[in-house]
Amino acid sequence: MSESTFAWLGERIKRRDAGSVFLIAPLAAFELVFFVVPFLILVRMSLNANADPGFYQPAWTLEAYRAVLASxxxxxxxxxxxxxxxxxxxxAVSLALFYAYAAYRATGLRKSLLLFSIILPLLTTLVVKTYAWRPLLAPNGVLNDVLVGxxxxxxPIQFAPGIVGTVIGQVYIVFPYAVLSIYSVLSTLDWDTVEAARDLGASRPRSFLEVVVPEALPGIAVATVxxxxxxxxxxxxxxxxxxGAQTTFAMEIESLMLTQFDYPTGAAFSLLMLAAMLVVSLGVMRLLTGSIGGVEGV
Amino acid sequence: MASVTLSGLRKEYGDLTAVDGLSLDVDDGELLCLLGPSGCGKSTTLRMLGGLETPTDGDVHIGGEPVTDQPPYERNTSMVFQSWALFPHKTVLENVAFGLKMDGVSEDERRERAREMLDVVEMGGFEDHDPTDLSGGQKQRVALARSLAIEPDVLLLDEPLSNLDKRLREQMQLELRNIHDAVETTFVHVTHDQNEAFTLADSIAIMNDGQIEQVGAPREVYDDPVSLFIEEFLGDTNLIEATVTETTETGVVADVALGTAVELPTGDASVAVGDDLTVSFRPEELDVERADAAADGSPSITGEITDVLYRGSTVRFYVESAGEYLFFEQSVGADSDFAVGDAVTVSWDPADLLAFAADGDRVGGGGA
Structure with a gap:
């Protein structure tokens, strides 16, 4: 039975029209249930009125958006x-560019170590590895002990809690993804072209700028976004x-939803930020990829 | 333009010795082909010449100046890579103008000179093309133009023709010769293809195991190979084992495995009775006739044709005698129509035979 089922399925897939539907169906169903439906619920929620006490008051109003924009x-x-x-x-992207270049240039054990040490932190949960920075950066922590010693x-300097700790923690979180984005593109770089640039009179930094960076640019764009x-x-x-001074909008939305129980304002805030991020990301992508080849003209 | 002198050049990678005490002189304006099988160290030698590798030991002089410790961007050499290595994010014109840009030449002037250089390699009109859209032959021309644009003292070519198909390769060989004559620059061209070396070179240096075996004009090297390695590498030939049976005033007499004794005019070379030799019977020096034809007195053997191979414009015939095989070739148009099973007489002039001692060195200096 299974033989003929697969054969039937295979035939359907070969016909381009029906086939693409079969292949995409599981993913489409997943996206529908876990993204589209919650997203629509969020949109609907943002149009409700807030209520006190209570989570929301059913309504059709833009009041929540007005409240967010006015605050x-x-x-x-x-x-x-x-x-x-x-x-x-x-x-993160600047460091990642050099790290990815070092990994590209390395061979054998060194290359494996460089790539492995980028993958390894991804195996630990975000909260645990971010929390692990606290004893290192605290006023009585390891880093201060070393610097004072x-x-x-x-x-001692209070790196964490504070802006320095926040930036270090955030860079640490996104760094592996930035490295992998750039490395994946850089791994297709033909080393001969770098040698050719040096052979034609480009110093090491110049050859990096003229040949390596333009090649890595699509990866840099992805890493940036x-x-x-x-x-x-x-x-x-x-x-x-x-x-307390390092409160992001994401933390505020969490507070709106789970502490203040103001669902409509939280939903409206989320959607406004989503729209803003979409616009900014597209802008960054266009800016970076649009400049390929125009990095420096003749 | 500049002469090149390599002296005692060595390059080791860990336990591996890629280049082993190599010395070589290239004259000003000469086109020298560095010829050898893959892995013989010829590309490493070229890269040390361009500064892309640092020698473990030994010196490189260009135009009389020591450059051994100069990085590639300070040397006035320019390399055409096997992969051509064009910059994919720059246009053809930007590629060719790159070296001039690095030299600080003004934008107008470098554009002008890059255009002229593209005309030299017959790529005018392709200025704004993306190099990734070009064919292999076109990329090769652009790479050549890019390297020539900086007017290097020495142009280094690392098998740039090996990725082209046969017809294009032969056409480019001729063009490369013409370009060399036009720009009057010293060229060092690395190749593993002996035909390419013979077509291009003013002078051929044959490498083996990280060392130069022989340097000379193409004709000189072909007519007078110094070792068995060169005889084997330069072309297909019949190598037959022999044992010295007698020494004479002019050379030696040796028993050849073909079942005959041949006189080898080796001069007073130091060979003794009982020494093993390898004798090269070059196919183009063999005269072949049907066995029933009248013999002309030359030394000869009689054998039977066992195989006939059609190789395009030529036909190769294998003749068996005493368990050994000799081959000779005829052009397809020749009217001799030998067939398998025919008995033939193969004869030669003893002066055309080349003899090599057991260690591979040539015995005597006679030859053709």
């Missing part, structure tokens, strides 16, 4: 979120390594 507090949270996003992305600083989207929406790093 000076929320605007500050969004500005901080974007600042954190830009800082973490710039640091070496006489570099007189008294992934790091930026994730860092703007940061939750784990600021909540575990930040102080």
């Amino acid at each position: 000076g507090l929320y605007r500050d949270l969004v500005v901080f979120s974007f600042e954190l996003g830009v800082i973490a992305t710039v640091i 070496a006489g570099l600083i007189g008294s 992934v790091s930026f989207a994730w860092s703007v929406g940061a939750y784990a790093a600021p909540s575990q390594l930040g102080s």
Whole structure:
């Protein structure tokens, strides 16, 4: 029975029209149940009125959107979120470019170690590995002990909780994804072209800029969008390594939903940020990939 | 333009010695082919010449100046890579202008000179093309133009023709010769293809196991190979074992495995009775006639044709005698129509035979 079922299925798949439907059906069903439906619920929720006491008051109103856009507090949270996003992305992508280049150039055991040490942190949950930074960065933590012991600083600095810890934690979270995005593109680089550039008079930094960076640009674009989207929406790093001053909009939405039980405002805030991120991500992607070949003209 | 001198050059990778004490002089404006089988160290030698590898020991001089410790971007050499290595994110014109840009030549001037260079390699009109859209032959021309644009003292070519099909390769060999004559630059061309080396070279240096076996004009190397390795590498030939039975005033007499004794005009070379030799019977030096034809007194053997191989424009015949095989070739148009089973007489002029001692060195210096 199974033989003929598969044969029938195979025949259907070979006919292009029906086949594509069969192949995409499981994924489409998953997306429908776990993304589209909750998303529509969220849209509907954002149009309700808030209620006190209670989670929401059924209605059709844009009141929640007006409340979010009018709030000076929320605007500050969004500005901080974007600042954190830009800082973490710039640091993570710059470091990732050199790390990916080092991994590309390395051979044998060294290459395996470089790639393995990037994959390894992905096997630990986000919360645990972010939390692990606290004893390292705390005022009485390892880093301060070393710096004070070496006489570099007189008294301990509070890296965490604080902005330094938040940025370090966020960079640490997105760094592996940035490295893998860039490495995957860089691995197709023909080393001969770098040698050709040097042979034609380009110094090492110049050959990197002229040949390696343009080749890596699609990977840099992906790394930037992934790091930026994730860092703007940061939750784990600021909540575990930040102080009260490092509150992101994601933390505020969590508070709206789970502490203040203001569902419509939380939903409206989410959707507004989703739209903003979509626009920014597309802009970044276009900016980076559009400049390929135009990095430096003749 | 500059002469090149390599002296005592060595390159080791861990336990592996790629280049083993190599010395070589290339004259100003010469086109030298570095010829050898794969793995003989010829590409490593070229890369050390370009500064892409640092020698373990030994020196490189270009135009009399020591450059051994100079990085590639400070040397005025330029390499055409086997993969051509064009910059995929730059246009053809940007590729060719790249070296001039690195030298700080102004934008207008480098565009102008890059255009001229593209005309030299007959790629005018392709300025704004994406190099990834070009055919192999076109990429090869652009790579050549890019390297020539900086007017290098020495142009290094690392088997740039090996990825082209046969017809295009032969056409490019001729063009490369013409370009060499036009630009008057010293070329060092690495290849494993002896035909390419013979077509191109002013001078051929044959490498084996990280060392130069022989250097000379193509004709000289072919007519007077110094070792069995070169005789085998330069072309198909019949190598037959022999044992010295007698020494004479002019050379030796040896028993050849074909079942006959031959006189070898080796001069007063140091061979003794009982020494083992390898004798090369080059197919083009063999005269073949039907066994019933009148003999002309030359030394000869009689055998039977066992195989006939059609190889396009030529036909190769194998003749068996005393369990050994000799082959000779005729062009397809020849009217001799030998067939399998025919008895033939193969004769030669003893002066055309080349003899090699057991260690591979040539015995005597006679030859053709």
